[in-house]
Amino acid sequence: xxxxxxxxxxxxxxxxxxxxxxxxxxxxxxxxxxxxxxxxxxxxxxxxxxxxxxxxxxxxxxxxxxxxxxxxxxxxxxxxxxxxxxxxxxxxxxxxxxxxxxxxxxxxxxxxxxxxx
Amino acid sequence: xxxxxxxxxxxxxxxxxxxxxxxxxxxxxxxxxxxxxxxxxxxxxxxxxxxxxxxxxxxxxxxxxxxxxxxxxxxxxxxxxxxxxxxxxxxxxxxxxxxxxxxxxxxxxxxxxxx
Numbered sequence: 195x196x197x198x199x200x201x202x203x204x205x206x207x208x209x210x211x212x213x214x215x216x217x218x219x220x221x222x223x224x225x226x227x228x229x230x231x232x233x234x235x236x237x238x239x240x241x242x243x244x245x246x247x248x249x250x251x252x253x254x255x256x257x258x259x260x261x262x263x264x265x266x267x268x269x270x271x272x273x274x275x276x277x278x279x280x281x282x283x284x285x286x287x288x289x290x291x292x293x294x295x296x297x298x299x300x301x302x303x304x305x306x307x308x309x310x311x
Numbered sequence: 312x313x314x315x316x317x318x319x320x321x322x323x324x325x326x327x328x329x330x331x332x333x334x335x336x337x338x339x340x341x342x343x344x345x346x347x348x349x350x351x352x353x354x355x356x357x358x359x360x361x362x363x364x365x366x367x368x369x370x371x372x373x374x375x376x377x378x379x380x381x382x383x384x385x386x387x388x389x390x391x392x393x394x395x396x397x398x399x400x401x402x403x404x405x406x407x408x409x410x411x412x413x414x415x416x417x418x419x420x421x422x423x424x425x426x
């Protein structure tokens with residue numbers, strides 16, 4: 195596709211259940227980012243993937259959160275034993291990245307709105 | 312990264328200029344960005360400025376950077392109702408070689424344009 199896609203667009207789940215969110219980056223983009231956007235808040239960095247390097251997980255809020263990415267393709271963000279405070283929009287972005295570490299423009303997906311009841 | 316602060320709301324009349332302000336704390340910021348988020352959509356990069364510049368103009372958009380005061384502004388000339396959206400300021404800092412310039416975002420300013 196032409197842009198970053200995310201699925202599902204909306205997810206309502208019961209507290210304690212596990213959820214899996216999916217991100218399809220733009221083809222050829224080596225860098226992929228996950229952010230969380232709570233209502234009325236800025237973007238909170240969660241995790242970053244760059245090629246085959248070890249991901250930067252420094253933003254993950256707890257061990258209930260994990261993410262995977264196979265090569266330079268799809269990524270999944272998994273939240274185990276969801277809590278009400280996990281309710282937010284989860285945004286994915288991808289970008290090209292040069293070997294010098296310079297980041298190019300991030301292209302964002304439309305997000306997944308997660309509601310934990 | 313450091314902190315990025317923005318006012319939460321701005322209301323203007325159609326045809327007027329809008330000025331959205333942002334302050335940041337980290338003096339080593341390398342890039343400063345403005346993103347636009349329309350309802351139900353992801354963020355779209357509007358423009359960015361390198362820290363060694365003090366102004367950048369792109370059609371109706373003018374970005375001003377006061378590095379001494381760590382203040383960034385976005386001016387939208389002849390504001391239209393289609394400009395109504397949330398505008399995010401972000402900054403990124405150089406990281407060790409092989410790392411990434413992961414931006415730090417502000418909370419966003421909701422711009423409301425009245426006809």
